[in-house]
Amino acid sequence: MLVHGPGFFFEPALFAEHVARHAATFPSAQPFAHAVIDDFLPATLADALASAFPAPSHPHFRRVDHAEQAGRLGHLQRADFEGVDPLVRHALDQLNGAVFLRFLEQLTGLRGLIGDPSFRAAGVHVTLPGGHLDLHADFNRDRFRGLARALTVLLYLNPGWQDGWGGALELWPADRSACAQRIAPLHNRCVVMLHSDDGYHGHPQPLGCPPERARKSLVAYYYQSDETRRAADPSYTPAPAHGALWVRPR
Numbered sequence: 001m002l003v004h005g006p007g008f009f010f011e012p013a014l015f016a017e018h019v020a021r022h023a024a025t026f027p028s029a030q031p032f033a034h035a036v037i038d039d040f041l042p043a044t045l046a047d048a049l050a051s052a053f054p055a056p057s058h059p060h061f062r063r064v065d066h067a068e069q070a071g072r073l074g075h076l077q078r079a080d081f082e083g084v085d086p087l088v089r090h091a092l093d094q095l096n097g098a099v100f101l102r103f104l105e106q107l108t109g110l111r112g113l114i115g116d117p118s119f120r121a122a123g124v125h126v127t128l129p130g131g132h133l134d135l136h137a138d139f140n141r142d143r144f145r146g147l148a149r150a151l152t153v154l155l156y157l158n159p160g161w162q163d164g165w166g167g168a169l170e171l172w173p174a175d176r177s178a179c180a181q182r183i184a185p186l187h188n189r190c191v192v193m194l195h196s197d198d199g200y201h202g203h204p205q206p207l208g209c210p211p212e213r214a215r216k217s218l219v220a221y222y223y224q225s226d227e228t229r230r231a232a233d234p235s236y237t238p239a240p241a242h243g244a245l246w247v248r249p250r
Contacts, residue, residue, distance in 0.1 A: 071131020
Protein backbone atom coordinates (compact mmCIF):
# COMPACT_ATOMS: atom_id res chain seq x y z
CA MET A 1 0.00 0.00 0.00
CA LEU A 2 1.31 3.44 -0.90
CA VAL A 3 1.40 5.73 2.12
CA HIS A 4 1.50 9.48 1.61
CA GLY A 5 4.38 10.83 3.65
CA PRO A 6 4.59 13.94 5.83
CA GLY A 7 5.32 17.28 4.26
CA PHE A 8 8.65 18.37 5.71
CA PHE A 9 12.21 18.30 4.47
CA PHE A 10 15.47 19.30 6.11
CA GLU A 11 16.69 22.58 4.64
CA PRO A 12 20.20 24.07 5.00
CA ALA A 13 18.92 27.07 6.97
CA LEU A 14 17.65 24.69 9.66
CA PHE A 15 21.22 23.70 10.56
CA ALA A 16 23.19 26.88 9.79
CA GLU A 17 23.03 28.15 13.38
CA HIS A 18 24.11 24.77 14.75
CA VAL A 19 27.18 24.83 12.50
CA ALA A 20 28.01 28.40 13.50
CA ARG A 21 27.74 27.56 17.19
CA HIS A 22 29.44 24.16 17.34
CA ALA A 23 31.82 23.61 14.40
CA ALA A 24 34.77 25.44 15.97
CA THR A 25 34.61 23.42 19.20
CA PHE A 26 33.74 20.00 17.77
CA PRO A 27 37.32 18.76 17.15
CA SER A 28 38.63 19.87 20.56
CA ALA A 29 35.74 18.58 22.69
CA GLN A 30 36.80 16.17 25.42
CA PRO A 31 37.29 13.28 25.87
CA PHE A 32 36.89 12.93 22.09
CA ALA A 33 35.39 15.05 19.34
CA HIS A 34 31.66 15.56 19.76
CA ALA A 35 28.90 18.15 19.85
CA VAL A 36 25.78 18.38 22.02
CA ILE A 37 23.12 20.43 20.23
CA ASP A 38 19.95 21.41 22.05
CA ASP A 39 16.74 22.52 20.29
CA PHE A 40 17.99 20.60 17.28
CA LEU A 41 14.76 20.52 15.32
CA PRO A 42 11.81 22.91 15.36
CA ALA A 43 9.91 22.18 18.56
CA THR A 44 6.70 21.23 16.77
CA LEU A 45 8.54 18.66 14.66
CA ALA A 46 10.41 17.18 17.64
CA ASP A 47 7.16 16.92 19.61
CA ALA A 48 5.43 15.26 16.68
CA LEU A 49 8.25 12.73 16.30
CA ALA A 50 8.06 11.91 20.01
CA SER A 51 4.31 11.35 19.72
CA ALA A 52 4.76 9.16 16.63
CA PHE A 53 7.67 7.16 18.10
CA PRO A 54 6.92 3.42 18.05
CA ALA A 55 5.71 2.03 21.37
CA PRO A 56 7.73 -0.69 23.12
CA SER A 57 4.90 -3.05 22.21
CA HIS A 58 5.66 -2.70 18.48
CA PRO A 59 5.73 -6.30 17.19
CA HIS A 60 9.01 -5.93 15.28
CA PHE A 61 11.09 -4.69 18.21
CA ARG A 62 13.66 -7.19 19.44
CA ARG A 63 14.67 -7.04 23.07
CA VAL A 64 18.32 -7.40 24.07
CA ASP A 65 19.19 -8.71 27.53
CA HIS A 66 22.88 -9.51 28.00
CA ALA A 67 25.41 -8.78 30.73
CA GLU A 68 26.71 -5.74 28.86
CA GLN A 69 23.31 -4.40 27.80
CA ALA A 70 19.82 -5.11 29.07
CA GLY A 71 16.27 -3.88 28.61
CA ARG A 72 17.06 -2.50 25.18
CA LEU A 73 14.77 -2.57 22.14
CA GLY A 74 15.82 -2.13 18.52
CA HIS A 75 16.23 -3.90 15.19
CA LEU A 76 13.14 -2.40 13.53
CA GLN A 77 15.31 -1.90 10.44
CA ARG A 78 15.35 -5.68 9.99
CA ALA A 79 11.65 -5.44 9.12
CA ASP A 80 12.24 -2.32 7.00
CA PHE A 81 10.47 -0.21 9.67
CA GLU A 82 7.15 -1.79 8.71
CA GLY A 83 4.36 -0.43 10.87
CA VAL A 84 6.39 2.57 12.05
CA ASP A 85 4.61 5.92 11.71
CA PRO A 86 5.38 7.60 8.34
CA LEU A 87 6.63 10.72 10.12
CA VAL A 88 9.37 8.75 11.88
CA ARG A 89 10.27 6.83 8.72
CA HIS A 90 10.54 10.08 6.78
CA ALA A 91 12.76 11.61 9.47
CA LEU A 92 15.07 8.60 9.24
CA ASP A 93 15.24 9.05 5.47
CA GLN A 94 16.12 12.70 5.95
CA LEU A 95 19.05 11.72 8.18
CA ASN A 96 20.59 10.13 5.08
CA GLY A 97 19.74 13.00 2.74
CA ALA A 98 22.13 15.42 1.07
CA VAL A 99 21.23 18.36 3.32
CA PHE A 100 21.97 16.43 6.51
CA LEU A 101 25.19 14.95 5.17
CA ARG A 102 26.36 18.43 4.21
CA PHE A 103 25.50 19.69 7.70
CA LEU A 104 27.59 16.92 9.26
CA GLU A 105 30.53 17.69 6.98
CA GLN A 106 30.37 21.38 7.89
CA LEU A 107 30.05 20.60 11.59
CA THR A 108 32.85 18.03 11.81
CA GLY A 109 35.22 18.94 8.99
CA LEU A 110 34.99 15.41 7.62
CA ARG A 111 34.48 15.01 3.88
CA GLY A 112 32.90 12.36 1.74
CA LEU A 113 30.48 11.15 4.41
CA ILE A 114 28.25 8.26 3.40
CA GLY A 115 24.96 7.48 5.11
CA ASP A 116 23.50 4.05 5.74
CA PRO A 117 19.97 3.62 4.35
CA SER A 118 19.85 0.11 5.84
CA PHE A 119 20.44 1.53 9.37
CA ARG A 120 22.56 -1.43 10.41
CA ALA A 121 22.42 -1.54 14.25
CA ALA A 122 20.82 1.93 14.17
CA GLY A 123 17.42 3.45 13.43
CA VAL A 124 15.10 3.42 16.47
CA HIS A 125 16.49 2.65 19.93
CA VAL A 126 14.65 2.26 23.23
CA THR A 127 15.92 1.49 26.73
CA LEU A 128 13.27 0.27 29.16
CA PRO A 129 13.22 0.97 32.92
CA GLY A 130 16.08 -0.89 34.56
CA GLY A 131 17.95 -1.23 31.28
CA HIS A 132 21.54 -0.17 30.65
CA LEU A 133 24.32 -0.06 28.06
CA ASP A 134 27.86 -0.69 29.31
CA LEU A 135 30.86 1.29 28.16
CA HIS A 136 32.09 0.34 24.72
CA ALA A 137 33.58 1.52 21.47
CA ASP A 138 31.39 0.83 18.46
CA PHE A 139 32.02 -1.56 15.59
CA ASN A 140 34.44 0.08 13.19
CA ARG A 141 33.48 -0.94 9.64
CA ASP A 142 30.54 -1.59 7.38
CA ARG A 143 31.70 -5.01 6.24
CA PHE A 144 29.13 -5.22 3.47
CA ARG A 145 30.17 -1.99 1.75
CA GLY A 146 33.84 -1.89 2.78
CA LEU A 147 33.51 1.46 4.55
CA ALA A 148 35.13 2.93 7.68
CA ARG A 149 32.92 4.14 10.51
CA ALA A 150 33.16 7.91 10.94
CA LEU A 151 30.30 9.39 13.00
CA THR A 152 27.39 8.53 15.27
CA VAL A 153 24.31 10.75 15.53
CA LEU A 154 21.79 10.39 18.38
CA LEU A 155 18.56 12.40 18.45
CA TYR A 156 16.79 12.05 21.80
CA LEU A 157 12.98 12.27 21.85
CA ASN A 158 12.07 12.26 25.54
CA PRO A 159 9.64 15.06 26.51
CA GLY A 160 9.71 15.92 30.19
CA TRP A 161 12.79 13.83 30.97
CA GLN A 162 13.91 14.19 34.60
CA ASP A 163 17.50 14.05 35.81
CA GLY A 164 16.60 11.61 38.57
CA TRP A 165 15.66 9.00 35.98
CA GLY A 166 19.30 8.65 34.86
CA GLY A 167 20.03 7.53 31.33
CA ALA A 168 22.83 10.04 30.76
CA LEU A 169 25.20 9.22 27.91
CA GLU A 170 28.66 8.90 29.45
CA LEU A 171 31.80 9.72 27.47
CA TRP A 172 35.06 8.28 28.80
CA PRO A 173 38.70 8.90 27.83
CA ALA A 174 40.94 6.26 26.34
CA ASP A 175 42.51 5.44 29.72
CA ARG A 176 39.05 4.88 31.26
CA SER A 177 40.16 6.69 34.39
CA ALA A 178 36.97 8.68 34.99
CA CYS A 179 33.84 9.77 33.17
CA ALA A 180 34.56 13.00 31.30
CA GLN A 181 31.03 13.95 30.16
CA ARG A 182 27.50 13.03 31.18
CA ILE A 183 24.89 14.06 28.63
CA ALA A 184 21.26 13.76 29.70
CA PRO A 185 18.91 12.36 27.02
CA LEU A 186 16.80 15.50 26.94
CA HIS A 187 14.06 15.97 24.41
CA ASN A 188 15.20 17.39 21.05
CA ARG A 189 18.89 17.10 21.99
CA CYS A 190 21.25 15.82 19.29
CA VAL A 191 24.66 14.32 19.98
CA VAL A 192 27.20 13.96 17.16
CA MET A 193 30.24 11.84 18.05
CA LEU A 194 33.41 11.04 16.16
CA HIS A 195 34.06 7.30 15.95
CA SER A 196 37.31 5.79 17.22
CA ASP A 197 38.35 2.48 18.72
CA ASP A 198 38.89 4.19 22.08
CA GLY A 199 35.84 6.47 21.94
CA TYR A 200 34.22 4.80 24.94
CA HIS A 201 30.62 5.64 25.71
CA GLY A 202 27.41 4.15 27.10
CA HIS A 203 24.74 4.63 29.76
CA PRO A 204 25.88 1.97 32.23
CA GLN A 205 23.66 2.80 35.21
CA PRO A 206 20.24 1.06 35.30
CA LEU A 207 17.53 3.37 34.03
CA GLY A 208 15.29 4.71 36.80
CA CYS A 209 12.38 6.18 34.85
CA PRO A 210 8.76 5.25 35.71
CA PRO A 211 7.30 2.04 34.22
CA GLU A 212 5.34 3.95 31.60
CA ARG A 213 8.41 5.81 30.30
CA ALA A 214 11.52 4.77 28.35
CA ARG A 215 14.70 6.32 26.96
CA LYS A 216 14.08 6.87 23.23
CA SER A 217 16.30 8.00 20.37
CA LEU A 218 16.71 8.02 16.63
CA VAL A 219 20.19 6.80 15.73
CA ALA A 220 22.21 7.03 12.52
CA TYR A 221 25.78 6.03 11.63
CA TYR A 222 27.97 7.55 8.94
CA TYR A 223 30.98 6.24 7.06
CA GLN A 224 33.85 7.16 4.76
CA SER A 225 35.54 5.21 2.02
CA ASP A 226 39.11 4.07 2.54
CA GLU A 227 40.03 6.19 -0.49
CA THR A 228 38.66 9.31 1.21
CA ARG A 229 40.60 8.52 4.37
CA ARG A 230 43.79 7.86 2.43
CA ALA A 231 43.45 11.14 0.53
CA ALA A 232 43.35 13.00 3.85
CA ASP A 233 46.14 10.89 5.37
CA PRO A 234 48.48 9.03 2.98
CA SER A 235 49.62 6.80 5.86
CA TYR A 236 46.09 5.52 6.48
CA THR A 237 45.70 1.75 6.55
CA PRO A 238 42.25 0.18 7.01
CA ALA A 239 41.92 -1.56 10.36
CA PRO A 240 40.54 -5.08 10.57
CA ALA A 241 36.79 -5.11 11.13
CA HIS A 242 35.57 -5.73 14.66
CA GLY A 243 32.34 -5.63 16.61
CA ALA A 244 31.65 -3.56 19.72
CA LEU A 245 34.58 -3.40 22.16
CA TRP A 246 33.15 -3.71 25.68
CA VAL A 247 35.23 -2.27 28.53
CA ARG A 248 35.09 -1.50 32.25
CA PRO A 249 36.28 1.61 34.08
CA ARG A 250 39.74 1.30 35.58
